[in-house]
Amino acid sequence: MTEFKTLSKTEIDELIERVERAIAEDLALSKADMQLLLGVLLMVTERQISLSLKDVTIHKWRKLAGIISSSEKRSAVIPDGDASNDSDGTQKSDAATSKPDGNSESTASGKPKKKPSTQKAERVIRLQCHHNHDELKAGQLCPECGHGRLYIYQPVIRVRIQGEPPLSAVEHIFERLRCNSCGAYFTATPTDDFQQDGGMNQLYGYSARAIIALHRHFAGLPLHRQQTLQQILGVPLTASSLYDQTQSVANDGFVVFKALKQRAADAPHFNLDDTPNRILNQGTILKPDRRSGQLKSRSGTFTSGVIATLESGQQIVLYQTDIGHAGELIDEILRLRHPGLPKPTIMCDALGWFVADSDFTFLI
Incomplete structure (x- = not known):
């Protein structure tokens, strides 16, 4: 140096x-x-x-270059004339504790004002490609001067963001051996990554199914548009096949939904609300009235949300979109409640369709 x-x-x-x-x-x-x-x-x-x-x-x-000091001591940053010493030897600057207009940076409670975080999300490197010299190796003579020897040095790293189709087909070829005497076959064992993404004969991996469902229900990309995009990018898939994979994810997720519903039923506290929503092919249906039990024609579609707070403080959030209000959803949940537990407390708007069965709850 x-x-x-x-x-x-x-x-x-x-x-x-x-x-x-x-x-x-x-x-x-x-x-x-x-x-x-x-x-x-x-x-x-x-x-x-x-x-x-x-x-x-x-x-x-x-x-x-020595142009500025590399010391992080306060004395190297703030000159002695710009700071005042307290009785305990610490230095304070008026400019550092007040705004230009004279207002303090502290809040009314006396606590320092918290600045918004500027930390950026860490980039995840999914794949690393190593580029090696074709002709030069460590230990060879330097082709530039002809005297020195080459040695391994710090590599040059360049990150490149590449585009690829949302879904891509990967052909896995498993080596297979056959006995020339008995004719028995011996197929190579799949890697752990292959097995974790699905069965041996499964065409769509779990990761592909998850991406299809995320594009449809999180990014709002219709299945026919996904079909067109895949066709443009050279990996054609039909909308009906994409729908089947989304339905597979929904079936697996419904098991989790039922388990959470059962777990939430024993919670001591609930918050619930609903909001109008729309299902395109949903028509009028006959549904029993909650009070009289008589069939009534219903057509209003709502998304009902319930937050169940468990004894441990954990919260379970459940959503359901159908022809029905939040009160009907909480009735379904509380029917799964274990007998002998005390009545839970429900917080909701003072509307008739929010009120759960009085046999189940205390209302606030």
Whole structure:
């Protein structure tokens, strides 16, 4: 590492004058001057390489060049005249504790105001590709100078964001052996990643099914549009096949929904509400009235939401979209409640269709 030597402006001017005189009169420089010039040359070369590789920022370069101090002590940042000492020896600055208009940065409660987080999400590298030299190897003679030996150095890393279809087909070829005597077959064992993504004869992996469902119900991408996109990108899939995979995810998720419903039934506290929604092919149906039990024509579609707070403080959030209100959903949940438990407390709007069966609950 280059050692820094601080020169005043006068010393620099004198050095330049000696160098110019040596060039004009064809004279030799002193050993001290040559050492200074060699240090400057090494420093410039080192900084040039660092900047070309983009592995050092301008602020870091200013520190390395000795232009600014690398110390993190407060005394190196705030001059003595700009800070006042307390009785305990700590320094405080009026400018650091108040805004330009005189208002304090602290809140009314006296606590410091919390600044919003500026931390960026960490980029996840899914795949690493290694590019090796085809001709050069470690230990060979340097092709540039012909004297030195090559050795392994820090690699150059470049991140490239690549585009690919949402779904891609991967052909897995398993080696298979056969006995020439008995005719028995021996097939290679699949990798762990292959087995975790589905069965041996499963065409659509679990990851593919999850992506299809996310695009449809989270990104709002219709199945026919997914079909067109896949066809454009060279991996054609029909909308009916995509629907089948989405239905498979829904069937697996419904088991989890039922288990959460059973677990939520024993909660001591519930919050519920609903909001109008729309199902395109949903028509009028006959549904029993909650009070009289008589069939009534119903057509209003609502998404009902229930938050069940367990004894442990954990919360289970359940949604259901159908022709019905939140009160009917909470009735379904409470019918699964274990007998002998005390009545739960429900918080909801004071509307008739929100009120659960009085045999089940205390109302707030």
